[in-house]
Amino acid sequence: MTCSRTIVIVIAFLGSSALQAHEVTAPISIESFPLDEVSPHIRVVHGPLAQPSPENRGFMNNPAAILTANGIIVVDPGSSRNTGRQLVEKVRRIWNKPVVAIFNTHVHGDHWLGNDGVRELYPNVPIYAHERMIERANAGEGEFWINVFKTMTKGTAGETKAVAPTIGLKGGEEIRIDDVTLKIHYAGHAHSDNDLMIEVLNDRSLFTGDIVLNHHVPNSDVPQDASFKGSITAIEAMLKGPYSLYVPGHGRTGGREVPEAMLRFHRKLYDLVMKFYRDGQQDYEMKDRIVNEMSEYRDWHNFSEMGRVIGYVYREIEKDDF
Ligand SMILES: [Zn+2]
Ligand SMILES: [Zn+2]
Numbered sequence: 001m002t003c004s005r006t007i008v009i010v011i012a013f014l015g016s017s018a019l020q021a022h023e024v025t026a027p028i029s030i031e032s033f034p035l036d037e038v039s040p041h042i043r044v045v046h047g048p049l050a051q052p053s054p055e056n057r058g059f060m061n062n063p064a065a066i067l068t069a070n071g072i073i074v075v076d077p078g079s080s081r082n083t084g085r086q087l088v089e090k091v092r093r094i095w096n097k098p099v100v101a102i103f104n105t106h107v108h109g110d111h112w113l114g115n116d117g118v119r120e121l122y123p124n125v126p127i128y129a130h131e132r133m134i135e136r137a138n139a140g141e142g143e144f145w146i147n148v149f150k151t152m153t154k155g156t157a158g159e160t161k162a163v164a165p166t167i168g169l170k171g172g173e174e175i176r177i178d179d180v181t182l183k184i185h186y187a188g189h190a191h192s193d194n195d196l197m198i199e200v201l202n203d204r205s206l207f208t209g210d211i212v213l214n215h216h217v218p219n220s221d222v223p224q225d226a227s228f229k230g231s232i233t234a235i236e237a238m239l240k241g242p243y244s245l246y247v248p249g250h251g252r253t254g255g256r257e258v259p260e261a262m263l264r265f266h267r268k269l270y271d272l273v274m275k276f277y278r279d280g281q282q283d284y285e286m287k288d289r290i291v292n293e294m295s296e297y298r299d300w301h302n303f304s305e306m307g308r309v310i311g312y313v314y315r316e317i318e319k320d321d322f
Helices: 002-022 081-094 115-121 131-152 228-239 257-278 283-293 303-321
Strands: 042-044 064-067 072-075 099-103 127-130 167-169 174-177 180-185 197-200 205-209 245-248
Touching: 042 245, 064 081, 064 180, 072 081, 081 115, 099 115, 127 131, 131 167, 228 257, 228 303, 245 257, 257 283, 257 303, 283 303
Parallel strands: 072 099, 099 127, 127 167, 205 245
Antiparallel strands: 042 064, 064 072, 174 180, 180 197, 197 205
16 A cells, blocks of 8 residues: 555656656756767767747757767857856766866857856866957957847856857867867858867767758858858868768757758858849848748748848848949
8 A cells, every 4th residue: 555655656756757857848958958979989969959048048059078088078068157067067977087178169159158167167178269269259259148148048047157268279270189189170251250160080070060050040040240151161161071970060960961951051042142132132122032932941940030141141242242
């Protein structure tokens, strides 16, 4: 009797927590997502495709770790101190080694504000990024992003301070850490003016930053920072590399099909805007037709932002025309 009552209570408890885990409005964090093994050395937490909100506490990117013989290299530890700390705790559950380096792919806050949480645990760990990112971070861009996340999450992202990278890179460097060799690539102004791509030579893999997203309209969050033509050039360049695995800034990791899909999207969008521009149309006149022509991508995240993205492609083409 006592025994069966205990079982009923346990089942009721499990039932209610399972319901909570699937409750759409329940607050989520990096803790709710698995640490995916995508290659021998690389682990990725594939974050949700979403805008920062009180429910997701601003967690929306793909924080990752590269495991070396004696340590952990963190890539893009998310948008808050909490996310950065939780990423390290999560990785250390499977790889109980110290964090030996952090890499940031670019200056947008969803990728690097988590430096604060990693540095809380490892105060002296070096942080690598493009030198232009360091310039922008030191000019106060961190505070701008902290405010964006604070406002959009209504404070659920928690307290964070901007911890800027410490070691500037230009692209072309080869960095060996223990048994892992990283090659740094820079393909010019693309998603932003400071995108680094990180190749893990051992695994023939590439962290693309936000130059490549999976199932996500490109440059839709911060189109004012992007060169759309430069994004096409950068993706073409990475497709010539020896990689069999691409870790995008948002969305699932995959093979060549991930950057190839992004390249098709970019080329189609750019060509359409160019065609209507040459016909003498203004951006507001071409928007509806282009959105319609691009409807094969309507299930991509942020498709509702296409109008704004078209406006920015238009302005770039107009500027290049002068
Ligand atoms: Zn970005
Ligand atoms: Zn991003």
